[in-house]
Amino acid sequence: MKKLISIELMGEVIGDIWYPPVEWTKEFNIKFAPDHKPFYREWHGLEDALNFISNDGDFQFAYINHMWGKVTWFNGKDYIVRYVDFNLTGKIFKDYIYN
Numbered sequence: 001m002k003k004l005i006s007i008e009l010m011g012e013v014i015g016d017i018w019y020p021p022v023e024w025t026k027e028f029n030i031k032f033a034p035d036h037k038p039f040y041r042e043w044h045g046l047e048d049a050l051n052f053i054s055n056d057g058d059f060q061f062a063y064i065n066h067m068w069g070k071v072t073w074f075n076g077k078d079y080i081v082r083y084v085d086f087n088l089t090g091k092i093f094k095d096y097i098y099n
Helices: 046-054
Strands: 003-017 023-032 059-074 079-085
Touching: 003 046, 023 046, 023 059, 046 059
Parallel strands: none
Antiparallel strands: 003 023, 003 059, 059 079
16 A cells, blocks of 8 residues: 655746846755644645645745656555656646746
8 A cells, every 4th residue: 555755846936026036947856744834824725835835935026937746655664765756837836926
């Protein structure tokens, strides 16, 4: 039986910072695991993660410039790791991507 160990989202955001008011980029790396949650409220999926990433405290609003993920699970014998590149043209990303 597979047991999900963690999901990590990594990438870069771009947007206007508060001061000085210029466009800036910043890398992000957030990890979701049973014992490690990046924020205090309950996580309900990818859209919650996108809101968390795009509402970074350094930016007025940040857009996702690119993003990839890493999923780790345990199958009872071995740890399995898979990487995924996100296609940011998907409907869920429409309000979060930089055009």
